[in-house]
Amino acid sequence: xxxxxxxxxxxxxxxxxxxxxxxxxxxxxxxxxxxxxxxxxxxxxxxxxxxxxxxxxxxxxxxxxxxxxxxxxxxxxxxxxxxxxxxxxxxxxxxxxxxxxxxxxxxxxxxxxxxxxxxxxxxxxxxxxxxxxxxxxxxxxxxxxxxxxxxxxxxxxxxxxxxxxxxxxxxxxxxxxxxxxxxxxxxxxxxxxxxxxxxxxxxxxxxxxxxxxxxxxxxxxxxxxxxxxxxxxxxxxxxxxxxxxxxxxxxxxxxxxxxxxxxxxxxxxxxxxxxxxxxxxxxxxxxxxxxxxxxxxxxxxxxxxxxxxxxxxxxxxxxxxxxxxxxxxxxxxxxxxxxxxxxxxxxxxxxxxxxxxxxxxxxxxxxxxxxxxxxxxxxxxxxxxxxxxxxxxxxxxxxxxxxxxxxxxxxxxxxxxxxxxxxxxxxxxxxxxxxxxxxxxxxxxxxxxxxx
Ligand code: GAP
Numbered sequence: 001x002x003x004x005x006x007x008x009x010x011x012x013x014x015x016x017x018x019x020x021x022x023x024x025x026x027x028x029x030x031x032x033x034x035x036x037x038x039x040x041x042x043x044x045x046x047x048x049x050x051x052x053x054x055x056x057x058x059x060x061x062x063x064x065x066x067x068x069x070x071x072x073x074x075x076x077x078x079x080x081x082x083x084x085x086x087x088x089x090x091x092x093x094x095x096x097x098x099x100x101x102x103x104x105x106x107x108x109x110x111x112x113x114x115x116x117x118x119x120x121x122x123x124x125x126x127x128x129x130x131x132x133x134x135x136x137x138x139x140x141x142x143x144x145x146x147x148x149x150x151x152x153x154x155x156x157x158x159x160x161x162x163x164x165x166x167x168x169x170x171x172x173x174x175x176x177x178x179x180x181x182x183x184x185x186x187x188x189x190x191x192x193x194x195x196x197x198x199x200x201x202x203x204x205x206x207x208x209x210x211x212x213x214x215x216x217x218x219x220x221x222x223x224x225x226x227x228x229x230x231x232x233x234x235x236x237x238x239x240x241x242x243x244x245x246x247x248x249x250x251x252x253x254x255x256x257x258x259x260x261x262x263x264x265x266x267x268x269x270x271x272x273x274x275x276x277x278x279x280x281x282x283x284x285x286x287x288x289x290x291x292x293x294x295x296x297x298x299x300x301x302x303x304x305x306x307x308x309x310x311x312x313x314x315x316x317x318x319x320x321x322x323x324x325x326x327x328x329x330x331x332x333x334x335x336x337x338x339x340x341x342x343x344x345x346x347x348x349x350x351x352x353x354x355x356x357x358x359x360x361x362x363x364x365x366x367x368x369x370x371x372x373x374x375x376x377x378x379x380x381x382x383x384x385x386x387x388x389x390x391x392x393x394x395x396x397x398x399x400x401x402x403x404x405x406x407x408x409x410x411x412x413x414x415x416x417x418x419x420x421x422x423x424x425x426x427x428x429x430x431x432x433x434x435x436x437x438x439x440x441x442x443x444x445x446x447x448x449x450x451x452x
Contacts (some may be wrong), residue, residue: 006256009329010185012345016407018042018329018355019186031182031190038407039325041355041388043193046224046324047172049352050195053220054170061168061197062161066149068174069128069140073294077275078148079243080125080141086180087119099180124177126190142176147316150198151272154299165301165312166209168199172321184257186322193321200312203270203286206246209315210267214249217265217317221251224324225331225350230254231262244271244287251319253327262327263319270311273299283311328353332408347408348431351451356409357387358447363416365395374415377425380444386451405430410450413443 013019017036021028035043055061075081087100091108092115098108100119107114126142143149150169157169172195182188201209214233221231236248245266253262274285277299280292300309332347351357360378362370374391382389392400397414404412414426424437427446438446 004335006185008335009256009326009333012333012347012406013039013329016403018407019325031179031188033186033189033322038355042328042349042353042408043321043325045353045355045387046328047193047195047321049224050220050319051170051172054168054195054197060163060166061170061199062157062163064150064153064157064169064171065173066146066153066171068143068176069130070143070148072139072141074148074152074276075125075141075144077290077292077295078151078272079275079290080144080148081123083243084125084144085121085123088122088180089119090117091115092117097180102181122178122180124179126176126178143174144177145175145318146171146173146194146196147198147272147318150196151276151299151314154200154273154276155297166199166201166205168197170195170197172196184255186326187255187257187260189322194318195321195324196316196318198268198272199315199317200273201315203310203313206267206269206313206315210247210249210265213315213317214265217263217319218251221253221262221324221327224328224353225348226253226327227331230327230331232259234261236264242266244268253323255323255326256330262323263317265315265317268314268316270313272314273311277311283309285311344402344405346405346430349408349410351410352387354408354410355388356390356404356407357381357451358389358411358413359392359400359404359409360389361392361394361397361400361412361414363397363414365393369420370415370417373419377413377415377440377443380440381447384444384448386448401428411447 016038018039020034020036022032022034023029055063089098089100091110091113093113094108094111096108096110108116125144127139130138130140150171173193174191175194176191179188179190182190199209218233222228230253232252234250234252236250241248246269248264248266250261251263252259269287270285271287271289274287275289276295277283278295279298283300300311302309332349334346334348336344336346338344358381360374362374364370371393378389378391394400401412410430412428419425424439426435427438428435
């Protein structure tokens with residue numbers, strides 16, 4: 001059973017330390033969230049899975065971690081200064097502000113008035129000043145997507161790694177958008193993370209590679225535990241494409257609030273490198289780009305056969321980490337009715353994504369022998385390097401099981417008096433709730449196999 005509502009997820013996330021409203025002791029800030037002890041592990045595991053599949057398991061992609069503060073010159077030439085906006089309307093009755101394209105029947109959601117201003121573009125980028133003088137003469141933007149710094153580093157990475165086309169540059173990091181109406185928990189926020197790949201290909205090979213990346217990314221989400229019935233591909237209508245895109249396919253997920261975009265895979269053509277390169281007039285750029293007389297670098301490839309220069313096309317799979325976390329939580333959340341009529345909430349996460357891999361629980365909290373044996377087992381498993389292992393010294397086995405079911409811990413290991421006699425311990429499986437007794441060597445084998 002998938003989560004009944006967004007409220008179920010929000011409540012679990014707060015109760016068990018996944019996600020909190022930012023600055024909530026001062027009333028919070030809309031559209032900003034903090035990841036707590038369980039959330040940061042889940043999010044890191046998701047990012048790690050993406051990084052592994054993009055970089056470690058391939059030979060044609062390199063990584064990057066670029067700065068967040070971005071020169072206005074970059075975001076001018078990328079088109080963001082002119083076009084990265086949403087239509088804003090004011091309600092003349094109650095003075096609230098809304099995104100025009102999200103209103104039902106053109107009515108104010110706050111007071112139902114239809115007396116609204118005409119829509120006007122509202123740029124979504126955050127600005128900040130650079131240096132000690134704040135007179136507006138020196139400022140930077142907080143990047144609205146991680147992609148642009150990949151394009152500006154194209155030549156650096158090409159020459160330092162000796163890569164040839166086709167190849168990609170991948171980056172995970174924060175992006176910032178001053179959303180007019182952030183909503184639906186971590187689905188639409190003002191500060192979020194993206195996992196983006198810019199994959200550079202020969203013009204003419206772009207459509208083949210676009211299809212390749214759509215298939216790969218769809219299957220990757222299924223590997224992370226998303227059920228096929230909750231995920232779809234949507235070919236974005238030509239009239240709704242971003243200014244840089246020739247074709248975009250969105251991976252749509254059935255979130256608790258409705259079916260919406262989890263990731264977009266765009267064919268960005270030669271727009272980006274063509275916009276940021278010097279010597280534009282010599283490069284036969286097919287996209288409509290702004291004249292660039294500031295760039296110092298030619299972002300092109302030399303064709304070895306005829307020695308001509310060309311600008312590669314770009315295929316971009318761009319996924320939201322926070323939307324990924326929300327989708328994964330929604331998939332994993334289950335409420336089960338047990339034999340005695342009690343309800344069990346369990347997060348059936350894929351073991352590699354679980355925040356905690358195993359909890360070691362001494363039967364009694366105040367028994368030094370049991371606690372020190374449990375610590376020894378925790379340290380042994382922790383050293384295997386497969387993720388976080390915790391000592392759960394609550395003295396209440398039932399409560400510990402409940403807590404670890406709710407945070408998705410696959411294995412709970414109980415240390416009791418028999419353990420002190422013959423070293424065996426009880427291992428309980430999160431999903432089946434079945435228990436078995438294992439000795440120390442068997443435990444290590446079982447544990448390694450479970451998470452491999
Ligand atoms: N570089 C292309 C790009 O940024 P996008 O469709 O605007 O394209 C890519 O964003 C992904 O980033 C989206 O599919 C979504 O998962 C995530 N995303 C975008 N805006 C977001 C927001 N306000 N809050 C959370 N995630 C967001």
